[in-house]
Amino acid sequence: MNPKDINIDPKLLSPYNPAETEARIYKIWEDSGFFNPDVCIEKGVTNADAKPFTIIMPPPNANGRLHAGHGLVMTLQDIMTRYHRMKGEKALWVPGADHAGFETQIVYERKLEKEGRSRFDMSPEDLYKEIYNFTIESKQFMEADVRRIGASCDWSREKFTLDPTVVKTVQQTFDKMFKDDLIYRGDRIVNWCAKHQTSLSDLETEFKEKADKFYYFEYGPFTIGTARPETKFGDKYVVMHPDDKRYAQYRHGDKFTAEWINGPIEATIIKDDSIDMEFGTGVMTITPWHSNVDFDIAIKHNLDKEQIIDFKGKLLPIAGEFEGQHISKARALIVEKLDKKGLLVKVDEAYKHNVKVCYKCETVIEPQIKDQWFVKMAPLAKRALEVVEAGKIKFYPSNYEKIFKYWMENTIDWNISRQIIWGIPIPAKICEKCKKGYSDLEDTLTTCECGGNLKKDTDTFDTWFSSGQWTLLALGYPDLKDVNIYHPTSVMETGADLIFKWIPRMVIFALYLKDEIAFKDVYLNGMVNDEKNQKMSKSKGNVISPVELIDVYGADALRMALVVGNTPGTDLALSKDKIKGYKNFANKIWNITRFVLSNPEPINNEINDTDKKLIEEFDLLIADYTKDIEEYRLYMAAEKIYHYVWHRFADEILEESKLVEDANAKSSRQNTLLYILENFIKALHPFMPFLTEELWSIILRSDKQLLLVSAWPKK
RNA sequence: GCGCGAUUAGCUCAGUUGGUAGAGCAACCCGUUUACACCGGGAAGGUCGCAGGUUCGAGUCCUGCAUCGCGCACCA
Numbered sequence: 202m203n204p205k206d207i208n209i210d211p212k213l214l215s216p217y218n219p220a221e222t223e224a225r226i227y228k229i230w231e232d233s234g235f236f237n238p239d240v241c242i243e244k245g246v247t248n249a250d251a252k253p254f255t256i257i258m259p260p261p262n263a264n265g266r267l268h269a270g271h272g273l274v275m276t277l278q279d280i281m282t283r284y285h286r287m288k289g290e291k292a293l294w295v296p297g298a299d300h301a302g303f304e305t306q307i308v309y310e311r312k313l314e315k316e317g318r319s320r321f322d323m324s325p326e327d328l329y330k331e332i333y334n335f336t337i338e339s340k341q342f343m344e345a346d347v348r349r350i351g352a353s354c355d356w357s358r359e360k361f362t363l364d365p366t367v368v369k370t371v372q373q374t375f376d377k378m379f380k381d382d383l384i385y386r387g388d389r390i391v392n393w394c395a396k397h398q399t400s401l402s403d404l405e406t407e408f409k410e411k412a413d414k415f416y417y418f419e420y421g422p423f424t425i426g427t428a429r430p431e432t433k434f435g436d437k438y439v440v441m442h443p444d445d446k447r448y449a450q451y452r453h454g455d456k457f458t459a460e461w462i463n464g465p466i467e468a469t470i471i472k473d474d475s476i477d478m479e480f481g482t483g484v485m486t487i488t489p490w491h492s493n494v495d496f497d498i499a500i501k502h503n504l505d506k507e508q509i510i511d512f513k514g515k516l517l518p519i520a521g522e523f524e525g526q527h528i529s530k531a532r533a534l535i536v537e538k539l540d541k542k543g544l545l546v547k548v549d550e551a552y553k554h555n556v557k558v559c560y561k562c563e564t565v566i567e568p569q570i571k572d573q574w575f576v577k578m579a580p581l582a583k584r585a586l587e588v589v590e591a592g593k594i595k596f597y598p599s600n601y602e603k604i605f606k607y608w609m610e611n612t613i614d615w616n617i618s619r620q621i622i623w624g625i626p627i628p629a630k631i632c633e634k635c636k637k638g639y640s641d642l643e644d645t646l647t648t649c650e651c652g653g654n655l656k657k658d659t660d661t662f663d664t665w666f667s668s669g670q671w672t673l674l675a676l677g678y679p680d681l682k683d684v685n686i687y688h689p690t691s692v693m694e695t696g697a698d699l700i701f702k703w704i705p706r707m708v709i710f711a712l713y714l715k716d717e718i719a720f721k722d723v724y725l726n727g728m729v730n731d732e733k734n735q736k737m738s739k740s741k742g743n744v745i746s747p748v749e750l751i752d753v754y755g756a757d758a759l760r761m762a763l764v765v766g767n768t769p770g771t772d773l774a775l776s777k778d779k780i781k782g783y784k785n786f787a788n789k790i791w792n793i794t795r796f797v798l799s800n801p802e803p804i805n806n807e808i809n810d811t812d813k814k815l816i817e818e819f820d821l822l823i824a825d826y827t828k829d830i831e832e833y834r835l836y837m838a839a840e841k842i843y844h845y846v847w848h849r850f851a852d853e854i855l856e857e858s859k860l861v862e863d864a865n866a867k868s869s870r871q872n873t874l875l876y877i878l879e880n881f882i883k884a885l886h887p888f889m890p891f892l893t894e895e896l897w898s899i900i901l902r903s904d905k906q907l908l909l910v911s912a913w914p915k916k
Numbered sequence: 917g918c919g920c921g922a923u924u925a926g927c928u929c930a931g932u933u934g935g936u937a938g939a940g941c942a943a944c945c946c947g948u949u950u951a952c953a954c955c956g957g958g959a960a961g962g963u964c965g966c967a968g969g970u971u972c973g974a975g976u977c978c979u980g981c982a983u984c985g986c987g988c989a990c991c992a
Contacts, residue, residue: 213951215951215952216952216954217954408989408990415992425992426992427992428991428992429992440992477991477992480991480992481991481992484992485992486992487992488992493990494990494991494992495992554990554991554992555990555991557990598921600920600921603920604919604920604987607919607920608988611988701987701988732927732928734928765929765930765940766928766929766930766939766940767929768929768930771921771922772986773928773929774929776927776928776941778928778940778942779928779940779941781941781954782940784954785952785954785955786954787954788954789951789952789954789955791951791952792951792952792954792955793951793952794951795951795952796950796951796952797951798951799950799951800950828932829932832932834932836929836930837930837931837932840930840939840940843939843940844939851951852957855951856956859949859950
């Protein structure tokens with residue numbers, strides 16, 4: 202039928218065209234100012250004494266576009282925010298952008314590499330400036346993507362993780378923790394990436410299976426096994442298990458002389474029960490400077506530690522004739538020399554083991570002992586554990602509480618120093634003589650208590666040190682204007698992989714700085730995978746960008762596809778067929794509206810008993826649906842309303858109403874259809890905001906306000 | 917090695933305090949009658965991983981096993 206034949210709004214051309222609608226609607230919302238709860242109060246759509254509802258957006262990296270996972274995160278948070286806003290609460294969703302320290306620097310380094318440049322040839326200031334400009338530029342693309350999804354966040358409050366006030370506050374936190382004896386300077390073994398020239402936390406490394414040769418060498422009276430002969434120059438301890446009968450004749454502390462790579466050395470026998478008797482010969486020599494396990498043994502027995510490999514991966518003078526060689530080349534030469542000396546016993550050609558690599562470039566991590574800043578985790582973790590055990594923070598799904606607790610019960614001190622430019626500088630001074638570290642916010646200290654010269658620490662903070670304070674920082678802390686109203690935040694919604702990287706740190710810092718929980722609820726979403734449920738990755742070429750999907754199917758359809766059937770904590774297989782299904786749904790609603798509006802106007806306000814039952818049925822559904830949203834069962838709420846609208850309202854109620862002939866009954870039914878239509882459009886708004894706002898502007902209604910700030914349907 | 921999760925229709929997954937199995941998609945048959953073919957109607961499809969246990973009653977609770985996935989740790 203020609204749409205012109207229908208006596209309704211000419212805007213209602215079929216089919217629904219999301220591409221034409223969405224940008225226009227978003228602009229209307231943004232111009233209205235209603236994403237900002239202050240404006241809502243000012244204009245009288247929200248009561249000044251209404252309950253606050255706060256979500257802090259996990260700031261997307263400012264260095265690129267959004268990926269499908271962001272699409273899910275933005276959708277979930279937008280649904281929650283829109284729902285609470287319509288309920289009349291002071292709903293605040295604070296957007297952000299993350300400088301993403303290490304990540305951004307890597308992105309930028311790749312760019313430099315392509316241009317044939319290197320950060321090591323640039324002054325730190327120039328590099329910082331370039332990355333800053335790059336990030337500010339990229340940030341706009343990220344923000345545009347967030348808008349495309351329909352996020353109703355308060356852009357006027359957007360925070361960037363390198364805003365000057367943020368930097369200042371983070372540095373103050375460091376100073377406070379230093380004074381509270383929660384931060385110390387420590388000589389500890391760190392994960393060193395020789396390519397990126399920085400230390401990494403355990404969470405920034407991965408294990409990769411590698412096949413290497415495994416060598417057996419004669420070492421005095423013993424045969425030792427190793428996969429890394431190049432570290433062995435300084436080895437002067439042999440370690441074996443105290444219960445190993447094969448070596449019962451040797452005693453702890455005994456010394457002997459062994460012929461070794463560059464001549465004879467004196468070695469000492471150490472007995473330690475951390476040795477695996479089954480592995481190799483049950484005897485090993487240790488290199489405490491370049492191995493975590495060896496380091497622990499050395500600390501336990503108070504053994505000497507010596508650096509063999511420099512921070513670029515080259516051998517130090519201790520290597521004698523091999524000095525200056527890169528370890529990758531030196532290994533074979535060292536083996537050859539030992540072989541010539543008759544010390545090579547045998548070689549296992551295919552030894553498989555897991556090697557720690559940099560999670561970004563897969564360079565093999567070289568453990569190094571380095572002077573770094575560490576946070577004492579135990580006392581902080583204890584408090585975080587207490588509030589969770591007291592039930593003050595709830596997890597969705599609930600089993601993540603276990604993971605949180607496990608993590609808090611097994612903390613190790615946190616290395617917060619990073620040797621990168623792109624981050625918040627650590628406001629500290631280090632003594633050139635005795636290496637003692639001081640916090641120095643005002644940059645005034647010059648001399649150490651030992652008389653040595655104090656030098657500025659050139660390191661920056663691990664990003665999670667500032668991100669951990671984000672619930673407060675995003676609200677303007679230490680300015681308490683917003684903090685007093687909106688903190689603790691209502692819900693922290695983020696990817697389940699952040700259960701240990703981020704969630705505990707936010708809990709810890711909010712307790713430490715403000716003596717408050719950071720959030721009442723934690724909602725953890727799973728990964729968004731491709732339609733075969735495989736992880737999206739650039740190398741597989743199966744990455745789908747949310748914006749491309751929006752271009753084809755519309756934002757509302759994508760949002761529904763991301764939410765329906767997606768329980769918290771579980772990964773989602775996102776298929777185009779699924780999104781297409783919800784594009785059809787959008788069109789269905791469009792046509793339902795066309796149909797209802799094309800019916801004759803009711804002759805009065807009467808509703809008969811038959812129709813009252815339909816209204817009752819609908820109201821019950823909405824009550825149930827509301828409860829589902831309230832309790833974070835968004836996957837179920839969305840499915841229920843979908844089912845009602847399509848298969849109950851359209852397929853049955855509308856079809857049946859076509860058969861009603863009596864004038865009074867017809868009028869009663871039309872009143873009923875209008876009531877249900879108006880209210881399901883309201884109820885569906887958090888899930889499908891663009892379509893519903895557009896329809897709201899077309900249908901007859903009592904309330905002329907934007908749907909964005911209309912009252913939630915209630916019985 | 918330690919921990920977590922999953923196992924339900926061909927596929928993707930729901931199933932909220934235990935009460936005779938649900939949705940979407942796909943496949944099948946039929947159908948253009950006042951919105952919508954981006955549609956409607958209909959039918960089909962499951963010993964709810966396996967084995968025990970608790971119970972009047974178990975997809976749901978308990979124990980064990982198997983398979984898959986994920987996380988953490990890790991061998992010189």
